Amino acid sequence: MPNVNNWHLKRQMQYPHEDTRPGRQFGAVFDINRCIGCQTCTMACRSTWTFNDGQEYMWWNNVETKPFGGFPQQWDVKITTKLGRQKWAGGKYKGKTIFETPDGQLCEEPLGFAPKKEEWRFPNIYEDTASGTCGSGVSLPVHENFFFYLQRICNHCTYPACLAACPRKAIYKRPEDGIVLVDQKRCRGYQECVAACPYKKTMFNSVTTRTEKCIACYPRVEEGEIPRCMAACVGSIRLSGWVSPPDKAKADNPLDYLIHIRKIALPLYPQFGTEPNVYYIPPRWVKRPFLLQMFGPGAPEAIETRTNPDKELKAVLKLFGTTKRTIERFELKTDHIEGFDGDGKQVVSVPLKEPFYERPFHDVANSAYRFNEP
Ligand code: SF4
Ligand code: SF4
Numbered sequence: 001m002p003n004v005n006n007w008h009l010k011r012q013m014q015y016p017h018e019d020t021r022p023g024r025q026f027g028a029v030f031d032i033n034r035c036i037g038c039q040t041c042t043m044a045c046r047s048t049w050t051f052n053d054g055q056e057y058m059w060w061n062n063v064e065t066k067p068f069g070g071f072p073q074q075w076d077v078k079i080t081t082k083l084g085r086q087k088w089a090g091g092k093y094k095g096k097t098i099f100e101t102p103d104g105q106l107c108e109e110p111l112g113f114a115p116k117k118e119e120w121r122f123p124n125i126y127e128d129t130a131s132g133t134c135g136s137g138v139s140l141p142v143h144e145n146f147f148f149y150l151q152r153i154c155n156h157c158t159y160p161a162c163l164a165a166c167p168r169k170a171i172y173k174r175p176e177d178g179i180v181l182v183d184q185k186r187c188r189g190y191q192e193c194v195a196a197c198p199y200k201k202t203m204f205n206s207v208t209t210r211t212e213k214c215i216a217c218y219p220r221v222e223e224g225e226i227p228r229c230m231a232a233c234v235g236s237i238r239l240s241g242w243v244s245p246p247d248k249a250k251a252d253n254p255l256d257y258l259i260h261i262r263k264i265a266l267p268l269y270p271q272f273g274t275e276p277n278v279y280y281i282p283p284r285w286v287k288r289p290f291l292l293q294m295f296g297p298g299a300p301e302a303i304e305t306r307t308n309p310d311k312e313l314k315a316v317l318k319l320f321g322t323t324k325r326t327i328e329r330f331e332l333k334t335d336h337i338e339g340f341d342g343d344g345k346q347v348v349s350v351p352l353k354e355p356f357y358e359r360p361f362h363d364v365a366n367s368a369y370r371f372n373e374p
């Protein structure tokens with residue numbers, strides 16, 4: 001009998017453990033449309049957590065160029081090919097997940113594969129490589145030839161495949177915030193998690209012979225701060241916080257608002273079945289079948305809403321990248337939006353309209369003339 005509820009799939013599914021959701025779940029929304037591929041996030045994580053021996057190829061945060069890029073190489077092409085073509089109907093997933101057999105039974109182990117060593121060599125292979133050559137006269141809404149940046153960290157999944165596969169029970173999901181961690185003392189480096197994680201976000205350290213992964217910057221999150229990769233983001237594309245299941249969604253929580261209320265932020269490859277907790281606002285210029293496979297059936301509607309935002313949605317999108325504190329609640333005012341942290345303290349106030357100042361040609365106080373270009 002299916003034993004857990006996966007709301008991304010709108011159905012129950014098989015998973016080797018009980019359905020025990022954490023008290024609250026760490027998560028994030030990334031707006032792909034705003035990313036400039038600068039890799040500042042990647043280096044922020046690297047300079048904080050992964051600069052020791054054996055971590056040379058560990059990029060807990062990476063930004064890859066789709067459709068061809070991937071770290072490790074072709075990670076998603078390989079796992080989606082293994083899973084095979086699957087179906088959605090009326091927003092509900094009709095196919096199998098990586099935990100299930102075609103007749104809906106629990107697999108002995110999650111469907112996966114172990115990347116070869118050489119596939120971890122290039123963190124940014126096919127950077128800025130588009131799908132084909134670009135002709136003249138391309139315009140929105142969809143470009144025949146496209147590329148976009150996909151920002152990737154561990155998804156701190158509700159049903160982690162890494163955890164399900166670990167024979168040592170070294171991987172655990174924290175009940176207080178849903179962050180998924182590897183207990184370095186229990187890990188023996190069998191790398192079952194590396195094969196099982198469909199997103200390939202557990203990484204083996206050949207010096208310590210243990211597996212490591214993104215820790216969601218939990219020491220910062222515990223203090224109400226946002227992770228390093230979010231704080232450093234140059235494009236202000238990232239907003240981290242708390243994600244509720246749909247029946248507990250709070251309309252004034254910015255993540256719940258974007259995910260549940262406006263439905264513009266979607267999970268990456270929901271068909272895998274892990275219920276990932278990093279959500280993406282899809283890129284509007286990309287061919288729809290590609291996005292449907294990557295983000296599920298909500299992609300066209302999400303793009304439509306993102307393209308024509310009303311006042312409230314526009315305001316919430318302005319909260320991205322405005323504060324190092326975790327915004328747990330927002331309030332929309334007539335001309336600005338306010339964000340509040342977990343203590344109820346106001347941590348940000350953003351005007352809805354950028355103030356515009358016209359400077360006088362003759363600045364008498366400073367005895368200067370300003371020759372503004374038209
Ligand atoms: S993304 Fe991979 S490593 Fe992270 S929790 Fe999910 S299954 Fe585990
Ligand atoms: S959340 Fe922290 S540990 Fe995870 S990728 Fe970002 S900076 Fe690295």
Ligand code: SF4
Nearest residue numbers: 035038039041233235
């Ligand atoms: S820092 Fe932000 S804009 Fe730059 S690559 Fe990372 S996610 Fe994209």
